[in-house]
Amino acid sequence: MNSIIFDVAVIGAGASGLTCAQQLQNAGYSVIVLDKSRGVGGRMATRRIAGTRADHGVRYLEPQGEKLQQLIQYLKTSEPLENQLQLWTNTLYEFKENQLQPSTISQPYYIIPSGMSTVGKILAQGLNIRLSSRVESLTITPENTWQCQIELSDNNTELPHTVTAKSLVIAIPAPQASILIADSNIAVEPNFLDSIKSVEYAPCITVIAGYSTAKQNNLPEWKAVNFSDDQILDWVGVDSSKRLNATQPIFVIQSNSNFAEQYLEASDLNAVAKKLIHQAANTLFPGLDTPEWIQVHRWRYAFCQKPLSVSCLTTIIPLPLVCAGDWCGGNKIESALKSGTQAAHWLQTQTHLLKNL
Incomplete structure (x- = not known):
């Protein structure tokens, strides 16, 4: 070379x-x-963990924009099935002013069962x-x-x-x-x-949390929740709902930029992760407070703000x-x-x- x-x-x-x-x-x-x-x-990133995969970067694809629509149509025909783009949900939820409700925007949100990193591949x-x-x-x-x-x-x-x-x-x-x-x-x-x-960019801290298989049949009705006014949360998603034949519940919790800026250089990321998990449990789903395992990732350049x-x-x-x-x-x-x-x-x-x- x-x-x-x-x-x-x-x-x-x-x-x-x-x-x-x-x-x-x-x-x-x-x-x-x-x-x-x-x-x-x-940032179309997927982590292999506990015998499965979890998306800890880009969450999904939505058909907004000419180039993205062309990519979506192409990915729908990729082989094999686990590498094909599939409809995940038409409705995301919002937590705003202490209330959880479906978003007023209804549109298709697409994922790939093998993980969003498959798009890059x-x-x-x-x-x-x-x-x-x-x-x-x-x-x-x-x-x-x-x-x-x-x-x-x-x-x-x-x-x-x-x-x-x-x-x-x-x-x-x-x-x-x-x-x-x-x-x-x-x-x-x-x-x-x-x-x-x-x-200018804004950072984000992402937590991947796995739970007991006993909770697989007791998951919330929502697949993902956006937060607009929470002190530390930005997004919580049931990542295992993206996988084919998932047996263990896996959630992905992402912080907002203010929280990430405060803790981006923290030496104990597990302690930071527990803050996010505890907030998600108190706000959305009490069962989130008892994960079997967690992993944390820092995105220094998560979202371009300027x-x-x-x-x-x-x-x-x-x-x-x-x-x-x-x-x-x-x-x-x-x-x-x-x-x-x-x-x-x-x-x-x-x-x-x-x-x-």
Whole structure:
């Protein structure tokens, strides 16, 4: 790989990066995707636990937006059955002003029994992807190409520690992108970096909690509840209701941003999880207070609260570079898909640069 010069290197294997990579590869470009994680999908994340799976990132897909509707139609035909998108519910509940009631909005909410990370795996099919590969710095070579310096980890020590490409796509959360560019001392236009730094994210703490099989037949009628005015809760879902032939109740509890900001750096995450579980039990379902096991995950960049107004951020100084993600043009999956598509389109308009550098 050290001797290969790719047309495009994509940093980030979330929805935006994978969409961009697929578009470029289908157009005939040689593309490599780099991601620091052990799996693809970004916040479309599923954890294997206790012989089953639990979604601790993206909760579901809803048909809002052209790109997301196209993805939903595609996923409905995926094989096998556990990898197909399926209707989860038409009604979410709301807890507001101390009352639990069905939402006034009725629409289909879709899930995948094998987990929401399956969406990322399907988007990644056929791509050249290098996982467990955190890009720690960027340089410009004497041949006018991008060189990505890869941090070596225990499971990729035999792989090359650099990747070279004519153009670069950065499809990671804006704060991470700004740090990577600034620390690399790349001479981009000041307005370009300032735009990235203006983006703001809110964090979230997610708890996955498993319960006794004896409670499987005594679950609430609701599958998920949104909170608009709770001091610490944002969402509670019966995650096991997404699985085929589930035998153990599993709930996913997500905090609001204020609570996450307060406890994001806490050393004892189990104690933090117990606060969330206790609040959910007092508010919704007393049985939640006695889990058999719990796992906790911190999402530092869970929700984009202050996105850019453009679908992707581009520059040709010093070389073709485009930033993409849900923070470009919005803050949801539709924005990420659209951003990845627009990033690929912009790079294709730079074909003369890609082919002649």
